[in-house]
Amino acid sequence: MISYSFVGEKGKMDALVVPVFEDKKFDTLVKDLNDLHEGLFDDVKKLKDFEAKAKQMTLLYTQDKVVPRILLVGMGKKKSMNVRLWKQLVGQSVVTLQGKKLQKIGYVLPVDVVKMFGAKKLGVETTVAIEAANYAFDSHKTKDARVKSLKNVLFASDMDGRQKKQFLVGHKNGLSIAEGVNLVRFLGNTPPTVMTPTYLAKESEKVAKKHKKMKIKVLSRPDMKRLGMGCLLGVSQGSQHEPKFIILEYSGGKKGDKPSVLVGKGITFDSGGLSLKPGAYMSDMKFDMLGAATVLGTIHVAAALGIKKNIVGLMPSCENMPSGTAYRPDDILTAMNGKSVLIDNTDAEGRLILADALSYATMKLKPKEVIDFATLTGACMVALGNERSGVFSHNDKIVERLDSASKEIGEQLWRLPLGLEYSEAVKCEIADIKNLGQVGGRGFGGASTAAAFLEFFTKHPKSGDEIYPWAHIDLSSCYWGGKGKPWVRGGANGFGVQTMIEYLS
Ligand code: BES
Ligand code: MN
Ligand code: ZN
Numbered sequence: 001m002i003s004y005s006f007v008g009e010k011g012k013m014d015a016l017v018v019p020v021f022e023d024k025k026f027d028t029l030v031k032d033l034n035d036l037h038e039g040l041f042d043d044v045k046k047l048k049d050f051e052a053k054a055k056q057m058t059l060l061y062t063q064d065k066v067v068p069r070i071l072l073v074g075m076g077k078k079k080s081m082n083v084r085l086w087k088q089l090v091g092q093s094v095v096t097l098q099g100k101k102l103q104k105i106g107y108v109l110p111v112d113v114v115k116m117f118g119a120k121k122l123g124v125e126t127t128v129a130i131e132a133a134n135y136a137f138d139s140h141k142t143k144d145a146r147v148k149s150l151k152n153v154l155f156a157s158d159m160d161g162r163q164k165k166q167f168l169v170g171h172k173n174g175l176s177i178a179e180g181v182n183l184v185r186f187l188g189n190t191p192p193t194v195m196t197p198t199y200l201a202k203e204s205e206k207v208a209k210k211h212k213k214m215k216i217k218v219l220s221r222p223d224m225k226r227l228g229m230g231c232l233l234g235v236s237q238g239s240q241h242e243p244k245f246i247i248l249e250y251s252g253g254k255k256g257d258k259p260s261v262l263v264g265k266g267i268t269f270d271s272g273g274l275s276l277k278p279g280a281y282m283s284d285m286k287f288d289m290l291g292a293a294t295v296l297g298t299i300h301v302a303a304a305l306g307i308k309k310n311i312v313g314l315m316p317s318c319e320n321m322p323s324g325t326a327y328r329p330d331d332i333l334t335a336m337n338g339k340s341v342l343i344d345n346t347d348a349e350g351r352l353i354l355a356d357a358l359s360y361a362t363m364k365l366k367p368k369e370v371i372d373f374a375t376l377t378g379a380c381m382v383a384l385g386n387e388r389s390g391v392f393s394h395n396d397k398i399v400e401r402l403d404s405a406s407k408e409i410g411e412q413l414w415r416l417p418l419g420l421e422y423s424e425a426v427k428c429e430i431a432d433i434k435n436l437g438q439v440g441g442r443g444f445g446g447a448s449t450a451a452a453f454l455e456f457f458t459k460h461p462k463s464g465d466e467i468y469p470w471a472h473i474d475l476s477s478c479y480w481g482g483k484g485k486p487w488v489r490g491g492a493n494g495f496g497v498q499t500m501i502e503y504l505s
Contacts, residue, residue, distance in 0.1 A: 002134060002149070004127075004171065006164065007106055007156040014102035015059075015069035016156070017093045019110055022052040023077045027111045029158050033070070037062055044072065052076070054085060055486070057096060067106070071097060081116060083125050084410035090126055091133035091487025094150065098134070101148045109157035109167075119163035123170025124177065125410065126155075128498065129487070131178030137189040137491050147489075173305060177501055180301035181494030183207075187293040188479065188492030192269035192286040197244040197317035200266055200289060204246050204296055204315065211303035213252055219245035227360070229316075230334040231341060231352040236318035238273055238326025243318035245357070246292070250299050253310040258368035260309055260504065262299070263357045265350045265374035266292030266317030273346030274322045275329060281378075287492055288350070290479045291373035292317055298500040307504050312365055316353040320346070332431050335359050337461040342428045344436035350376045351435055351453045358457035358470075367468045369398065370458060373475055373496055379446030380416070380474040388412035389478040389495060392451040393471035402471060405502035411495060413473070421445070422452035447474055 018030055018041075026034055026041065034041040040060060044050050050058040054076030062070055073089050075081055090107075097105050107126070114122055136147040159167060187195065187203060201218045208216035224233050224245060236243035246266070249259075267288035271277060277285070292315035299313045327333070331343045333352065336359035341352065354372060361370050380390045391413045393399050399415055406413045425437030426449055433456055437449035451472050458470040475495060484490035 002130070002151065002153055004153050004155070007154045011106060011154055011156070012066050013104045013106045013152070013154055015071055015097050016067045016106040016108065017071045017073055017097075018108045019073040019075050019089060019113070020052045021075045021078050021110075021112065024112065027158070029108055029156065030110070037064070041072065050074065054080065055089065055092060057093065069102070075110070078112060081113065082410070083117065083408065084412070086113060086117070087125055087129035087410045088487040090129035094130055094133035095486060095489070098147055098150065103148055103150055104152040104154070105150065106154040106156055109155055109159070111158050114157065114159055114163065119159055119166040120170035123167040124174040127171045127174025128178045128181065131175065132181055132488055132494065135182045135185060136489050137185065176304040177301050177498055179304070180297040180497045180501075183300060184290065184293040184297035184494040184497055185492040187296070188287050188290045190286070192319070195268050195286060195289065196241040196319065197266065197268055198242060200268065200292060200315070200317050201244040201246050204248060207296060207300045208248060210300070211250070213250055214299070214303055215249045217247040219247070228334065228336045228338070229356040230336070232316050232318060232356040234327040234331065234333040234343070235273070235320055235349045235352050238321040238323040239319035241268070241319050243316075246313070246315040246317060248296065248299050248313035248315070250303050250311045252302065252306060252308050257310045258366050259312040261312045261314065261361045261365055261367040261370045262295040262500070263314045263354060263361065263370060263372035264291035264293070264295035265289070265354055265372075265376065266315045267350060267353065268317060268319045270320045270347070270349065271322060273320045273349060274326050275346040276322055277347060284480070287479055288375050289317060290375055290475055290492055293492075294373045294475065294496045294500070297494065297497045298504075301497060301501050302504055305501065305505070307501070309504055311504070314357045314360060316357045318353060320349045335457060337362060337457060339433060339456070339461065340431040342431040342434040344434050348435045348450070350374050351450050354454055355457045358454060362458060362461070362467065369469045369471075371398075371471045371473065371500075372454065373473050375476045375479055376474045377447045377450045377476055379443065379450075381477040383416065383447060384414055384477040386477055386481055388414050390414060390416040390447055390474040391471060392416055392418050392448070392474070393469070394418060394466070395469040395471065398469050398471045402499065402503055406499040409498045409502050411499045413499070416451070416474075417448050418451055418455060419448070422448040423455065425449045426453045426456070450474070
């Protein structure tokens with residue numbers, strides 16, 4: 001746990017982070033520091049190897065006992081500053097200083113940035129960025145090899161008393177959000193032999209216990225049979241591990257308010273099943289439960305912040321394995337809504353377990369809206385790279401609100417299409433629908449045909465009418481940054497939690 005404070009009289013620290021704009025004079029605090037060090041920053045800027053361009057950094061040794069190191073951080077041009085960049089700069093400086101095993105660091109909060117974001121928001125975003133950057137999944141390494149966590153963070157700024165108060169309110173919220181984000185990352189990073197559906201259910205129960213307004217129900221195989229969740233059962237049947245269907249209910253709103261339903265794919269390991277993945281594509285498939293983790297993390301934070309909404313989380317969870325008992329290509333499964341599904345490829349399993357979860361939402365809940373999260377398709381990653389997720393919906397309003405929520409907090413979404421050609425591609429001659437479609441060639445339009453498959457289960461089973469607004473977020477592209485980014489370590493990154501919190505509040 002990091003302890004935070006504003007810099008006091010005795011502000012001794014290992015290093016002070018000083019962000020400066022490329023195209024602006026130093027503000028008073030930075031100018032004072034510069035004067036104190038006899039124009040050191042001016043001299044550095046003159047040398048031209050540090051021009052304060054965005055993400056440029058340089059470490060200065062000051063020969064000062066109180067602040068022996070200063071990390072100058074370039075913010076680039078003032079007009080290009082935004083929340084995303086600010087968080088990256090904060091994160092990058094934390095990772096850089098941790099690399100030098102420093103544990104007590106100060107942060108100058110520039111006046112212009114306070115003005116730009118407002119003190120409260122600056123408190124939220126700075127805190128989330130610090131906590132996210134401080135996180136490392138290294139508990140499996142020997143102690144000495146682990147990242148040194150930060151111990152103290154001191155904020156230095158010219159904020160007045162009122163602004164400081166607002167900053168602290170934001171900071172407190174930021175701590176809750178970061179806890180959810182890092183919970184998601186922990187769950188995603190945990191090895192798949194440990195992270196089974198049962199383990200995920202236990203972790204969900206732990207979360208539920210922490211909050212008064214939260215209830216949890218975990219369905220096991222017999223319950224699934226009774227409800228007719230043939231798709232979830234089908235995907236599960238090759239695995240040694242019992243499937244679970246986790247239902248988390250948070251009642252922060254008025255009784256009778258329709259719930260926002262969040263659905264998350266919880267495949268604890270995706271080997272591809274009998275349509276086995278080639279080796280290179282199988283590693284990282286422990287992350288295939290990050291949709292479910294995102295739902296759990298979001299509801300945990302929503303409860304911690306006391307968001308006044310009713311929220312239901314649905315997390316179908318199982319493992320996709322090949323074995324003598326595994327489901328097969330050519331099998332026909334029946335989803336909870338009574339529709340039959342031809343299995344073309346057992347590696348398109350995420351859409352199957354989501355079919356039952358969406359059917360559950362359709363038949364058992366009266367949703368205000370349904371938003372699902374899933375590491376669903378490699379195609380989405382091919383389309384978008386690894387810094388934004390795909391969003392699919394017929395509802396422009398939901399897309400706009402999700403998009404502006406994500407921008408507000410520095411995450412990125414990109415709308416990809418639903419449409420008739422994708423829906424037609426999953427039509428089937430011998431069942432109501434098949435789990436693989438293509439538009440124009442093998443794999444073409446893969447992210448959209450997967451989304452069209454899901455859409456089928458959001459509709460009224462008889463009339464085919466839309467009964468609630470629905471959006472699907474394909475996380476495959478963005479649940480991790482490969483080996484990591486300068487501002488966040490590799491592994492799961494907790495994408496989506498903060499966007500959803502912004503969206504729900
Ligand atoms: N979990 C994968 C999707 C995935 C791939 C997520 C890479 C993150 C990184 C999903 O279950 C899957 O295997 N999708 C297949 C679908 C195909 C068989 C139609 C894919 O994308 O290759
Ligand atoms: Mn798969
Ligand atoms: Zn999968």
